[in-house]
Structure formats: C-alpha cells, structure tokens
Amino acid sequence: MTQQEINIEVLRYNPEKDSEPSYETFQVPFSHETSVLQGLQFIKDQLDGSLTFRWSCRMEICGSCGMMINGVPHLTCSAFLRDYYPGKLRIEPLSHLPIERDLAVDQTDFLQKLESIQPYIIPKETRSLEDGPFKQTPAQRERFYQFSECINCLLCYAACPQYGLDSGFLGPAAMALLHRYNSDSRDAGQAERMPIVNAQEGVWGCTLVGYCSEVCPKGVDPASAVNRNKVSSTLDYFFRFMAPRGASE
Amino acid sequence: MAARRPYVRPMAGWWRRNPFYIFYMLRESTAVFVALYALQLLYGLYMLSIGEAAFDTWLASLQHPLYLVFHTVALAAALLHAFTWFNVAPKAMPVLYLGTRRVADRTIVWVQFLFFFVISAAMIGLALGG
Ligand code: SF4
Ligand code: FES
Numbered sequence: 041m042t043q044q045e046i047n048i049e050v051l052r053y054n055p056e057k058d059s060e061p062s063y064e065t066f067q068v069p070f071s072h073e074t075s076v077l078q079g080l081q082f083i084k085d086q087l088d089g090s091l092t093f094r095w096s097c098r099m100e101i102c103g104s105c106g107m108m109i110n111g112v113p114h115l116t117c118s119a120f121l122r123d124y125y126p127g128k129l130r131i132e133p134l135s136h137l138p139i140e141r142d143l144a145v146d147q148t149d150f151l152q153k154l155e156s157i158q159p160y161i162i163p164k165e166t167r168s169l170e171d172g173p174f175k176q177t178p179a180q181r182e183r184f185y186q187f188s189e190c191i192n193c194l195l196c197y198a199a200c201p202q203y204g205l206d207s208g209f210l211g212p213a214a215m216a217l218l219h220r221y222n223s224d225s226r227d228a229g230q231a232e233r234m235p236i237v238n239a240q241e242g243v244w245g246c247t248l249v250g251y252c253s254e255v256c257p258k259g260v261d262p263a264s265a266v267n268r269n270k271v272s273s274t275l276d277y278f279f280r281f282m283a284p285r286g287a288s289e
Numbered sequence: 290m291a292a293r294r295p296y297v298r299p300m301a302g303w304w305r306r307n308p309f310y311i312f313y314m315l316r317e318s319t320a321v322f323v324a325l326y327a328l329q330l331l332y333g334l335y336m337l338s339i340g341e342a343a344f345d346t347w348l349a350s351l352q353h354p355l356y357l358v359f360h361t362v363a364l365a366a367a368l369l370h371a372f373t374w375f376n377v378a379p380k381a382m383p384v385l386y387l388g389t390r391r392v393a394d395r396t397i398v399w400v401q402f403l404f405f406f407v408i409s410a411a412m413i414g415l416a417l418g419g
C-alpha cells in the first residue's frame with residue numbers, strides 16, 4: 041500500500057508561554073484507513089510529544105475527541121484523512137469553548153449545566169424492592185430514546201453561535217438531555233426542571249440556527265428538543281397565568 | 290501543576306465563518322422585507338380608509354419600477370422564509386403519532402408544501418378569475 045502525505049495545520053496554545061494561539065503545520069503520512077485522530081497521534085508520537093488533545097474509545101462512543109476540522113465540528117476518530125486529500129486540514133479545538141491547551145477545551149461550563157438539569161430519573165413514587173421495577177412500553181421508550189443517545193461530545197456547542205455569544209445559554213445537549221428525562225414515563229421531575237427551560241437563557245436563548253442537529257454524530261437532533269420545549273414553556277406560562285392564584289403551589 | 294489560563298476566542302464576524310451561518314443570516318434578514326411589505330400594505334389600508342380616490346392613487350403609485358423591484362425581492366424573501374420554516378417545523382412541534390406509528394418529519398414537511406401549493410393555486414385562480 042502506497043503511503044501519501046498530507047499537511048495538518050494545528051492550532052496550538054500553551055497557557056504558560058503564549059499570549060494567544062497560533063498555527064503550526066505538520067506533515068503526516070496516511071493510508072486509506074488513517075483517521076484524523078490517528079494523524080494527531082502520529083504527530084504526538086513521532087513529531088512533537090507536547091501536542092495536547094483528548095481521546096479515548098476511537099469508535100464514536102466516548103465523545104472526547106471532538107475538534108474543528110476546516111471549521112466544521114467533527115469527532116476526529118470517525119473523520120478520515122483521505123477525505124481531505126489533496127487539500128490540507130486545519131484542526132482547531134471546538135469553537136465557542138475556552139482553550140485549555142492546544143486542542144483540549146475547558147468543559148467545566150457544560151458539566152455544570154448537565155448537573156443542573158438533574159440528568160436522572162426523579163421517580164413518581166417511592167417504590168420498594170417488592171414493588172418491582174418501573175415498567176415501560178416500547179412506545180413510551182420511543183418518546184425519549186433518540187435524546188438518550190447523546191454522548192456529551194459538545195459538537196453541538198461548537199456549532200451554536202448563540203452559545204458562543206453568550207455562554208450563559210443552557211445550550212443544545214443539556215436541553216436535549218433535559219428533554220430526555222422530562223419525556224420519560226417513569227420521571228416526575230418536569231416541574232423541577234421547568235424553571236431552567238423557561239429562563240431567558242433556557243429555550244429562549246435559541247434562535248433556531250439549527251446547525252447543532254446538523255453536526256450531531258448521534259442523530260440526537262438537539263434543535264428539536266430545544267424547540268419542542270419552547271412549546272412546553274409557552275404552555276407552562278399560559279397555564280400558570282390562567283390558574284387561580286396559589287393553585288400551582 | 291501548571292497554571293491554567295483558558296483562552297476564549299473572539300466571536301467577531303462569526304456568521305461569515307460557515308456557509309450554514311450565512312444562510313441562517315439570510316433567512317433571518319427576510320423578516321426585514323416582510324416587515325416593510327406589511328407596512329406598505331398597512332399604508333394601503335389607511336389610504337382606503339380615506340376614500341376611493343386616495344386608494345386609486347396609492348394603487349397607481351405601486352406601478353413604479355422601484356416598487357416592482359421591491360415586490361419581487363419581498364416575494365422571494367417571503368418564499369424563502371416560508372420554505373425554511375416548513376423545513377424546521379417538525380422540530381418545533383410535538384411529535385405526532387398516527388396510531389402507534391410516529392409521523393416522519395419528512396411527511397410533515399411535504400404536507401405543508403402540499404397545502405401551500407393547493408391554497409396558493411386556489412388564491413391565484415380566484416384573483417385571476419374574479
Ligand atoms: S447532542 Fe449530539 S452533538 Fe450534542 S453533545 Fe450530544 S451527541 Fe454530541
Ligand atoms: S475517541 Fe471516543 S468518540 Fe472519538
């Protein structure tokens with residue numbers, strides 16, 4: 041098998057030395073099967089061991105290898121160098137997130153948001169072991185399944201200019217996961233999560249750019265979660281407005 | 290441990306960075322033309338309230354080439370606005386079920402287009418026939 045070479049331009053940032061990030065170009069040999077992630081690993085192993093980036097599973101499961109390739113958010117383990125040849129690649133850390141070092145971003149903000157939506161089932165009633173498990177029909181499961189596929193890769197945050205402009209916005213994946221639990225027939229946490237949905241920085245921070253759903257590698261369609269919740273937020277407002285005073289307490 | 294100094298990249302000019310964003314801005318800007326058209330229509334209504342002569346003068350003024358250009362652009366903008374909205378509508382509505390089967394997003398989009406064309410054809414037919 042013949043080996044070809046491709047130029048990979050990487051955005052580098054060393055918080056101890058650099059005042060701002062700058063590009064560095066590496067020449068990387070590749071074959072038909074070489075993923076972009078493997079290209080970066082070649083750089084780290086053979087050319088410059090200080091290059092910093094995240095990965096783990098190498099199979100679109102862990103969600104840690106997201107980066108911008110030529111301005112588009114991708115999982116680098118499932119993007120292939122051959123698809124960019126004979127052009128070159130420009131690899132940058134995920135947009136809209138602070139750069140920690142080189143290609144690694146600071147995920148703290150998302151993790152706090154994820155925690156805030158209570159991403160677990162808040163049961164309707166307390167059940168003892170004797171009561172057995174909560175049962176769910178396939179049709180009930182169907183209502184949330186797509187949203188439960190999220191791997192927290194943050195590609196959707198890198199796609200969302202509203203999040204880039206105001207990082208207070210809850211953002212696509214956190215809203216998708218919020219919707220995932222709210223739509224679960226076993227869950228009774230909707231009222232607790234509603235203030236997050238209703239906030240100016242909840243669903244109303246979204247202007248339906250729609251790029252989040254375009255780049256999501258798992259078909260989660262976070263834009264639909266956000267925008268369906270605009271409907272529920274409106275209804276929630278309306279009913280609270282209509283209900284006699286104190287009725288919602 | 291090394292000092293942390295996370296770098297936040299500037300957002301200036303973000304919408305020029307990706308064709309998807311450019312199209313988004315185009316979609317949003319259609320609202321300006323739709324608003325201008327609505328204002329112009331309101332003005333027409335106002336002229337009608339004054340009397341027939343005023344309304345006729347207004348109608349005649351619409352023949353001006355600049356107005357024709359504006360109307361063509363406004364029509365294109367309104368169509369783009371409507372069509373892009375049709376495409377995202379399935380994302381903004383509750384999931385629809387027919388029996389136990391979920392109605393596909395594609396179907397929802399096509400039904401809207403179908404209604405759009407049938408109603409538009411009926412309206413055009415009415416306007417030209419009447
Ligand atoms: S919604 Fe999709 S793009 Fe966003 S974090 Fe989850 S898997 Fe990644
Ligand atoms: S390395 Fe796990 S998703 Fe790419």
